[in-house]
Amino acid sequence: MNGVAMYSSVQGGGTDQLVLQHAPLVKRIAYHLLSKLPDTVQVEDLIQAGMIGLLQAIKNFEATQGASFDTYAGIRIRGSMLDEVRRCDWTPRSVYKKARQVSDAIRTIENQTGHEAKDTDVAAHLGVSVNEYNQILQDSSSCRIFSTEELAEEGDHYLDESANVSDDPAEGVSREGFQQALAEAIMTLPERERLVISLYYDEELNLREIGQVLNISESRVSQISSQAVLRLRSRLSGWI
Numbered sequence: 001m002n003g004v005a006m007y008s009s010v011q012g013g014g015t016d017q018l019v020l021q022h023a024p025l026v027k028r029i030a031y032h033l034l035s036k037l038p039d040t041v042q043v044e045d046l047i048q049a050g051m052i053g054l055l056q057a058i059k060n061f062e063a064t065q066g067a068s069f070d071t072y073a074g075i076r077i078r079g080s081m082l083d084e085v086r087r088c089d090w091t092p093r094s095v096y097k098k099a100r101q102v103s104d105a106i107r108t109i110e111n112q113t114g115h116e117a118k119d120t121d122v123a124a125h126l127g128v129s130v131n132e133y134n135q136i137l138q139d140s141s142s143c144r145i146f147s148t149e150e151l152a153e154e155g156d157h158y159l160d161e162s163a164n165v166s167d168d169p170a171e172g173v174s175r176e177g178f179q180q181a182l183a184e185a186i187m188t189l190p191e192r193e194r195l196v197i198s199l200y201y202d203e204e205l206n207l208r209e210i211g212q213v214l215n216i217s218e219s220r221v222s223q224i225s226s227q228a229v230l231r232l233r234s235r236l237s238g239w240i
Contacts, residue, residue, distance in 0.1 A: 050077040099140040103233045197228050
């Protein structure tokens with residue numbers, strides 16, 4: 001059921017007031033999720049899906065169930081947004097799983113040895129050949145590093161976290177702290193990974209152009225870029 005039809009089915013009996021009262025909650029949850037999703041996801045799409053979730057909550061809520069309406073609505077809003085993201089995402093779950101395994105392996109190896117985890121180290125830790133490892137990197141280059149399944153597993157503590165997302169000074173401090181940590185983590189990447197990241201994000205070259213600069217194939221650039229991102233994820237796990 002689309003938003004117009006859903007609204008028509010629940011209109012009246014204080015529905016308009018509930019929609020207006022909880023519209024800011026929809027927006028807060030949308031921006032909270034947006035910070036963990038790629039740039040291809042538009043906040044307007046999340047808000048639209050969230051409003052449908054809100055209308056569903058208004059239609060289906062029963063006070064006798066025990067939960068407050070705010071809590072129930074938050075869960076339905078967030079679920080509706082995740083459903084919208086899933087609808088637009090065709091990447092198999094196995095790709096996300098393997099990407100997480102690579103990130104975990106890098107973190108484990110670097111914590112144990114104190115040195116950068118090399119391709120051969122990670123492949124050995126995962127029990128796969130270097131070619132198989134490179135294929136994992138190639139596959140993960142086209143997927144979101146943070147899958148919707150991971151977001152769904154986080155629970156509903158986002159209600160507290162996002163309660164004052166636009167006004168809380170601590171939110172800005174936290175964001176600045178993450179940006180600083182990210183910048184420092186990028187500077188500690190292996191030279192080639194750091195160069196690929198710089199050429200892609202700072203110089204805005206595409207993978208083919210980076211390959212020409214480094215005299216390597218476009219697929220190899222993609223693998224290096226994926227490994228760099230997964231390495232950053234492993235080093236920023238405390239923030240993530």
